Amino acid sequence: MESFINEFITSEFEGVGSPEEVLLHRRISPYATLRPGDLAALVKFQHQGRHQHPAAFRAAPYCGSTLQEDSDEEVIPAQEEVSEVVVHAADQGHVPAEYTVKGLRRHEMPVIGVYVDSRVCPGFRYRVRRAGASSSKGNSDYFWGGKARALLSMGMGYGRRLTFQDDQLNNNECYFWSDSEPEGYAFNIHAVDEGQKFLIQGEDDAVLGEGCVEAIHEPQEETTMTAVNGHVTKHVAVTLTCRITYYHKHHYGLMELMAHEDHETVTGNAVVARSRASAKASLQAIEGVFLPRLGNCKFVPDVC
Template sequence: MESFIEEYISSVNAEDVNEEILLERRISPYATLRPGDLAALLKLQSSIPLSGSALKSGWHHGPGGLETHVEEILKREEQGFSSDESGNEGVKDEELRDVVCRGDEQNHVPAVYTVRGLRRHEMPVVGVYVDKRVCPGFRYRVRRAGSNRFFFQNEARTLESIGMGYGKRLTFTGEQRNNNENYFWSDSEPEGYAFSIQAVDEGMKFLVMDVDEAVVGEGVVSRIHEPQEETTMTAGKDGVTKRVAVTLTCSVTYYHRHHYGLIDMMVHENQETISGEAVLHKSRKSRKASLVSVEGVFLQRVGQCKFIPDC
């Protein structure tokens, strides 16, 4: 747990380190004190250089304290994060929004939070509040609100579980099943987190099916253009279904059918940019959601059609 906090939760810049703010974030009332946090605080009890106001509060100072510790965390943070080319840099101010989150709407304590700088496709998680669209079994990219850098080297990871209680533990898939450190608590970061769903990846292969349910070609996703934005979610006895708006560039190869039933591949490929809705479904018995189709696609040669994953 401590290694994950050091790698992903620290967000200060080396030039702007304010010792009082750092200590406030570590023991903030937004955060739930856990065994790992207590151990980390005890490590900082030796000589810590602080400002005059902090000294009045009873803190002592000396060499090799907080500043050295912060520098080490920042070095590891730079290695563990990846910037997103669609990050806040270059995003117009009107495309960012502030979201007010109310705990009482989810039958929790009546806490009110404001998560700032969310993009239109992102869902907030802060304090006791977890957006109802954030569901285990679906893949998400996660960043800290106010930062352009994403967790897990900019990869989308499957959310395995959301813990109980006020500060909810959010656990994502990791490389090791017996020692998974890919988790954090909803109340660990006072500014909150931004979650964005991931339905389609580059390199995915699809079969192209026309309105008559006939397979007329195949395609490979070569580029994903815009953020993938969840449009609807339904939950029932058979599980959870989400629809996600996507815009993709695909290399499409069309089939040529002979009158006696044989199929030839046409020699040339078409690069086409399409928009549609990816349909994701997670059954009650399944731990992960699966991509069912990309619907509402229009191709010049075929017209209306849908993409079916070619596993």
């Protein structure tokens, strides 16, 4: 029996890594029962250190980890992964200045000195906070109580004045200069709001139901941006919990009734666009949504 264990069990995990990893691989073998926390711990072992901030020209890991195993029974999230990003103003036609922005989260865009990330565009809504290693986690870091505001304009010159929409029409105090904060600013785009209502369309554009956003779970992260003749379109990855009401058509197609109501957590690609003639961007649709009862569909804002 001992020789069998050495040959067919112990040898299987040689070179896997630390003793903890060997023990983990044995626990999740096809012949073992998966315990709470095993899968999260495996993801931690396999993916630790692979992430890099998309805005970095030369980025180095700063601190943080995406998962933390507290015990075999419960896994709790640790501090968000952040990075140290080096940006160059010369790439935007400014003076050859180099800046280092610390504490930037993956979904955030840097603004510092004369450098403004090219994805930061007037007309779109952003949440803004001070960047830096000393920034704490939570809404206390964000301006305006964490509320997303539309960027109205970016001034000319080196220290660019960034003006946002204010609740007061005659006395706008929502502005600052790009070079006012030595450690810089962190911007993240905001495309979808809680309480927003949608019509659910199938692949043939038929309306199959309606939904209302009850919670937004992940940071809204911009994935792509296109600008053609002043028309700017952004795609933003979102994760939402929605209250869904499915429509049920009568057998003879004479009427539509409100039938089944459910709660679904979905992921999708929010399309936000600003035309050349418009000062503000608007949400066009959330594409790539999958609902168990309907399959692939999209959410279209209900303007009624």
